[in-house]
Amino acid sequence: MKLYGLAISNYYNVVKLALLEKQLAFEEVKVAPSQEPEVIAHSPMGKIPYLQHEDLYFSESQAILFYLEAYKPTPQLYPKDPALAARAQQIHQFIDLYIDAPPRTLLGAAFFGGTASEEAIEKAEKQLERNLRALNSIISFSPFVAGTVLTHADFAAFMTFLFAQAVMGRLGRHDPLSHLPGIGAYIQMMSERDSCRRVLEDQKEALASLQGN
Numbered sequence: 001m002k003l004y005g006l007a008i009s010n011y012y013n014v015v016k017l018a019l020l021e022k023q024l025a026f027e028e029v030k031v032a033p034s035q036e037p038e039v040i041a042h043s044p045m046g047k048i049p050y051l052q053h054e055d056l057y058f059s060e061s062q063a064i065l066f067y068l069e070a071y072k073p074t075p076q077l078y079p080k081d082p083a084l085a086a087r088a089q090q091i092h093q094f095i096d097l098y099i100d101a102p103p104r105t106l107l108g109a110a111f112f113g114g115t116a117s118e119e120a121i122e123k124a125e126k127q128l129e130r131n132l133r134a135l136n137s138i139i140s141f142s143p144f145v146a147g148t149v150l151t152h153a154d155f156a157a158f159m160t161f162l163f164a165q166a167v168m169g170r171l172g173r174h175d176p177l178s179h180l181p182g183i184g185a186y187i188q189m190m191s192e193r194d195s196c197r198r199v200l201e202d203q204k205e206a207l208a209s210l211q212g213n
């Protein structure tokens with residue numbers, strides 16, 4: 001398998017976590033998001049990540065995770081129990097739609113030398129706060145986000161929480177995760193997993209080389 005994208009990307013890292021947890025052999029291929037023909041041939045929106053397996057290519061992180069689960073069901077990341085499965089899917093989708101989006105509007109200003117008006121920063125901050133409070137009513141941290149077992153939703157949660165925190169922190173705002181009681185222990189627990197350790201190390205290295213450090 002080949003995973004295309006960049007180690008700085010939270011969506012890329014969600015897929016990478018699943019590959020690592022499932023102990024699938026994979027090669028990482030550095031590709032930036034773009035509208036270049038060779039990228040849109042495999043990822044129609046020009047986004048990363050995308051995955052190649054034999055003669056198949058998949059884009060969209062949730063679809064890739066779904067493929068990986070069907071291809072290698074162990075360890076199980078999609079619970080069999082219908083209620084738990086739906087809860088994990090709800091949390092994952094909620095995070096992609098509502099937790100990733102507000103800080104993403106500030107990505108350029110936070111990491112790539114761009115600018116953002118005070119108004120834009122405040123708007124994103126308010127949206128993020130509101131959405132995190134809403135997420136709090138469906139998330140459990142007991143100890144995982146959907147309940148007692150690790151699911152795909154934990155990969156989205158872990159990577160996206162850190163993404164939101166990093167963006168707001170770089171812009172000198174207060175920690176948005178303070179709106180989620182129990183988050184400290186959760187981040188700590190996830191950070192201790194071998195897969196998360198590896199992903200965070202690679203992400204840090206990729207970020208440093210991008211910023212010329």
Ligand SMILES: N[C@@H](CCC(=O)N[C@@H](CS)C(=O)NCC(=O)O)C(=O)O
Pocket residue numbers: 009010011012033034045046047048049059060061062096
């Ligand atoms: N829905 C997509 C989102 C992927 C995404 O937004 N990736 C970012 C990098 S973290 C990207 O490629 N951005 C470039 C763009 O939006 O054109 C997924 O789940 O894979």
